[in-house]
Amino acid sequence: MRAPLIFLILIILAVLALVGYNSGWFGTPSSAPTHTTAGDILPGGPLPDGATAEPDEPVGDGGAEQLPDEAQAEAPVDPVKTPDVPSAGSFGHFAAGDLLPKSGSGYLDRTAWSPQLCFPFAEDAFANSQVYGAGGGMGPQDKPSQCDASNYSLPWRDNFCESRGHASPLCANGKGHQGQDIRPATCKKDKHWVVAAEDGIITDMGTYTVTLTGSAPPHRVYRYLHMRMNQLAVKEGAVVKAGDNLGKASNDFGGTPTTIHMHFEIRSGVAGTSTDGKAVKLHTFLPPYQSLVAAYDRKRAGQACQ
Ligand SMILES: [Zn+2]
Numbered sequence: 372m373r374a375p376l377i378f379l380i381l382i383i384l385a386v387l388a389l390v391g392y393n394s395g396w397f398g399t400p401s402s403a404p405t406h407t408t409a410g411d412i413l414p415g416g417p418l419p420d421g422a423t424a425e426p427d428e429p430v431g432d433g434g435a436e437q438l439p440d441e442a443q444a445e446a447p448v449d450p451v452k453t454p455d456v457p458s459a460g461s462f463g464h465f466a467a468g469d470l471l472p473k474s475g476s477g478y479l480d481r482t483a484w485s486p487q488l489c490f491p492f493a494e495d496a497f498a499n500s501q502v503y504g505a506g507g508g509m510g511p512q513d514k515p516s517q518c519d520a521s522n523y524s525l526p527w528r529d530n531f532c533e534s535r536g537h538a539s540p541l542c543a544n545g546k547g548h549q550g551q552d553i554r555p556a557t558c559k560k561d562k563h564w565v566v567a568a569e570d571g572i573i574t575d576m577g578t579y580t581v582t583l584t585g586s587a588p589p590h591r592v593y594r595y596l597h598m599r600m601n602q603l604a605v606k607e608g609a610v611v612k613a614g615d616n617l618g619k620a621s622n623d624f625g626g627t628p629t630t631i632h633m634h635f636e637i638r639s640g641v642a643g644t645s646t647d648g649k650a651v652k653l654h655t656f657l658p659p660y661q662s663l664v665a666a667y668d669r670k671r672a673g674q675a676c677q
Pocket of ligand 1: 548550551552634635
């Protein structure tokens, strides 16, 4: 008679324990979800009105670039209307956001995101479009060579937000080229040094990318693409000073090479707002052009990087 009684008591205790657990009598289990209100965002769930999803990280090395001969959809008409003439300055350059006509949506932000940027080449260099310029996949038919003099002379030209499929939140249509393309002093690969944009640490290396994270707040993240990866001057984890050599401008792009140029990105270390009122989240791609122009001015004036 005694065994069934003990068995019954054990069952009652087990039921009580289960009910108590689910009712929170013993506190909320750490792995159990707490209540979900209507406003909560579940992973993968819809975002509240007005919110935008974090832009996808480029897969692996990126997708931040594309092959010069890769087919592209026709670019939308540039909604950013600025005079198609060089702006005033100490060297010839078109204004920030003034992309080649019909090469992309452009952008309106005018923040110099890295005001003390160290110009990322040791020598002169030429910011312009490697896709829509001479020798590019969308370039002029009568200029088939990437070594055309037009690519290696002033004026500079902005190409942030040039037509691409990648998420780039500050672009007028939310998509576009996530950095600035810069050609080295001459059309010769593996020769011209690319240097550190500020004091920092080499935090990542891909098959054709090198990432530098600034040591000082706001911990900007700079990404350099297409250097000669088997001849780099730094390794992952290296501590570098502004102006230190990182590697040589080349055309590394994983498999099929790209044109000889360095794709340069600045990503935000903190949240903020662009001058046209767009939300800048952590690691949002930022337009580098204004900072590059100022850095090149300082370089040309003989100022050392700090
Ligand atoms: Zn690029």
